[in-house]
Amino acid sequence: MKKKSKxxxxxxxxxxxxxxxxxWQLLTDVYRVIPSTxxxxxVKVLQTIGMKWSVKKPDGSTLPQHILASLQVSGxxxxxxxxxxVPLGVIMAWWEKADLSLKPVFDxxxxxxxxxxxxxxxxxxxxxxxxxxxxVFLSAFIPCVINSYTGIKATKTVHIWVAQTFGGSxxxxxxxxxxxxxxxxxxxxxxxxxxSSWGALVAAEMLGSASGLGYMIQMGRLLSRADLIxxxxxxxxxxxxxxxxxxxxxxxxxxxxxxx
Amino acid sequence: xxxxxxxxRVVLYGAGTFLVLLSLWQIAAMTSxxxxxxxxxxxxxxxxxxxxxxxxxxxxxxxHTLWSLSRVVIGYLLACVLGVVLGLxxxxxxxxxxxxxxxxxxxRPIAPLAWIPLAILWxxxxxxxxxFLIFIAAFVPFTLNSxxxxxxxxxxxxxxxxxxxxxxxxxxxxxxxxxxxxxxxSGAQVALSNAWMTxxxxxxxxxxxxxxxxxxxxxxxxxxxxxxxxxxxxGIVGFLLAxxxxxxxxxxxVWNNQGK
Numbered sequence: 001m002k003k004k005s006k007x008x009x010x011x012x013x014x015x016x017x018x019x020x021x022x023x024w025q026l027l028t029d030v031y032r033v034i035p036s037t038x039x040x041x042x043v044k045v046l047q048t049i050g051m052k053w054s055v056k057k058p059d060g061s062t063l064p065q066h067i068l069a070s071l072q073v074s075g076x077x078x079x080x081x082x083x084x085x086v087p088l089g090v091i092m093a094w095w096e097k098a099d100l101s102l103k104p105v106f107d108x109x110x111x112x113x114x115x116x117x118x119x120x121x122x123x124x125x126x127x128x129x130x131x132x133x134x135x136v137f138l139s140a141f142i143p144c145v146i147n148s149y150t151g152i153k154a155t156k157t158v159h160i161w162v163a164q165t166f167g168g169s170x171x172x173x174x175x176x177x178x179x180x181x182x183x184x185x186x187x188x189x190x191x192x193x194x195x196s197s198w199g200a201l202v203a204a205e206m207l208g209s210a211s212g213l214g215y216m217i218q219m220g221r222l223l224s225r226a227d228l229i230x231x232x233x234x235x236x237x238x239x240x241x242x243x244x245x246x247x248x249x250x251x252x253x254x255x256x257x258x259x260x
Numbered sequence: 261x262x263x264x265x266x267x268x269r270v271v272l273y274g275a276g277t278f279l280v281l282l283s284l285w286q287i288a289a290m291t292s293x294x295x296x297x298x299x300x301x302x303x304x305x306x307x308x309x310x311x312x313x314x315x316x317x318x319x320x321x322x323x324h325t326l327w328s329l330s331r332v333v334i335g336y337l338l339a340c341v342l343g344v345v346l347g348l349x350x351x352x353x354x355x356x357x358x359x360x361x362x363x364x365x366x367x368r369p370i371a372p373l374a375w376i377p378l379a380i381l382w383x384x385x386x387x388x389x390x391x392f393l394i395f396i397a398a399f400v401p402f403t404l405n406s407x408x409x410x411x412x413x414x415x416x417x418x419x420x421x422x423x424x425x426x427x428x429x430x431x432x433x434x435x436x437x438x439x440x441x442x443x444x445x446s447g448a449q450v451a452l453s454n455a456w457m458t459x460x461x462x463x464x465x466x467x468x469x470x471x472x473x474x475x476x477x478x479x480x481x482x483x484x485x486x487x488x489x490x491x492x493x494x495g496i497v498g499f500l501l502a503x504x505x506x507x508x509x510x511x512x513x514v515w516n517n518q519g520k
Contacts, residue, residue, distance in 0.1 A: 009354055009355075009357070010358075012355065012358035013358045013359075013361065013362045014362075016359045016363060017363065020362075020366070038382055039378075039382075097273070100269065100270055101273045101274070102277065103274070104274035104277065104278065105277050105278060108278075111495040111496070111498045111499040111502075112494055112495040113453075113456065113457040113460055113498065114457075115460050115461045115464070116475060116495075118464070119464070119476055119478065120479075120487055120491070123479060123484065124298075195371075198371060199371035199373050199374075200373075202371050202373045202374050203373045203461045206373070206376060206377075206461075206465065207464060207465070214374075217376075217378075220377055221377035221381060224381070226381055229377045229378050229381070230378065232374070232377075233370050233374045233378065234370075236370060236371055236374045237370040237371075237374075238369070240370075240371065241369045
């Protein structure tokens with residue numbers, strides 16, 4: 001009985017998805033309710049994906065080149081953000097003096113959304129890789145710090161006492177007790193970071209860039225090529241999903257013995 | 261007594277780092293002779309207070325803030341109503357879930373900022389496009405968290421209500437909705453900061469008033485002081501919004517915080 005109803009809902013889901021694409025196709029290519037300059041049909045989107053794979057027109061680079069440019073920038077910014085952000089959060093949570101002196105400044109800086117830094121970075125660093133990577137860095141850095149801070153603070157006092165009773169030094173307790181406790185939090189932070197940095201990258205590329213997926217969809221708007229925009233959006237969505245799936249599987253390998 | 265001493269120490273450390281950083285900035289800005297003309301913190305704060313009473317563009321900083329806030333509020337409330345309704349019904353009624361969840365999951369990975377070009381093509385560069393973007397940015401966390409809240413309802417409560425003769429929709433309104441409220445509130449917090457950031461990006465791409473405009477206009481005339489003063493305004497309002505939300509949450513969820 002239960003299996004049967006599950007099957008029923010799966011069929012409804014599939015029909016709903018098919019209907020979504022069918023209505024989209026009907027509205028655009030078949031009945032032309034929506035002009036193709038506003039929304040391309042799904043078929044047209046697929047054609048454009050195939051075409052952009054090797055053709056540089058009309059925005060200067062092929063799709064793989066745009067993807068590579070975006071990945072390069074976000075990879076650089078994200079890794080820097082994680083490498084600096086996670087240890088900073090740990091240090092702030094573990095040593096009281098660091099907490100007292102750095103937390104207020106950090107709390108102040110984090111109220112400013114990374115997007116707000118874009119114009120300043122463009123003025124200071126131009127529209128190259130460095131400016132975009134700094135925006136990605138900022139948006140990855142903040143969640144990394146917050147989550148590793150919370151993670152370390154979540155360590156049970158009893159566990160710390162036990163470590164101290166057995167003669168663990170402050171640093172040893174940090175590495176043997178606090179950091180393992182904080183790992184799930186740190187991974188949550190990394191995931192949030194990845195999402196927000198991927199989004200910020202798109203904005204950075206739209207506001208000042210000459211390559212990348214954000215640039216491609218911005219050019220699509222200027223040239224009134226809606227198909228280019230939709231292709232860009234789809235690729236952005238797919239890559240974002242792949243990246244978070246990658247982090248998910250990494251988390252499963254690294255984080256052990258999660259207490260529930 | 262000890263408690264008091266601790267508080268004083270917190271303030272001293274915080275103020276100390278701020279002073280050190282600000283004076284480093286002041287010295288660096290005063291001694292640098294780059295062509296960009298990086299402003300000193302004193303100049304930025306002076307400009308900020310100047311803008312409180314003098315117009316930049318067609319409004320004072322108050323006017324710009326009100327414009328930005330009005331956009332955020334409209335998109336946010338729309339997203340709140342639709343997102344909560346969709347999320348809760350998806351979490352409780354299997355038919356609704358089977359119908360909408362696949363399409364929602366299909367569109368969800370696309371970063372809100374990636375919608376900007378398409379939104380401009382659809383709605384023009386007026387207000388509607390900004391409402392739409394802010395709506396998208398806030399809609400996803402609202403839906404996801406209401407859904408999670410409705411799914412994670414305590415099964416025992418449902419069983420008890422069923423046994424006492426409650427109908428399916430009675431269980432929904434009396435048990436599922438109230439117990440999802442804490443989860444919805446944490447979604448509301450995420451949605452608010454998303455909406456605030458997306459508003460900024462939308463205004464930077466295209467607008468003639470608002471705080472985002474203030475920053476991007478500063479870039480246009482190469483006025484770093486105006487850009488940083490605008491960022492200051494963004495930070496202050498964002499901080500007030502987040503804390504206002506937290507306060508509201510504490511007020512509304514008194515029952516949930518007991519024992520914490």
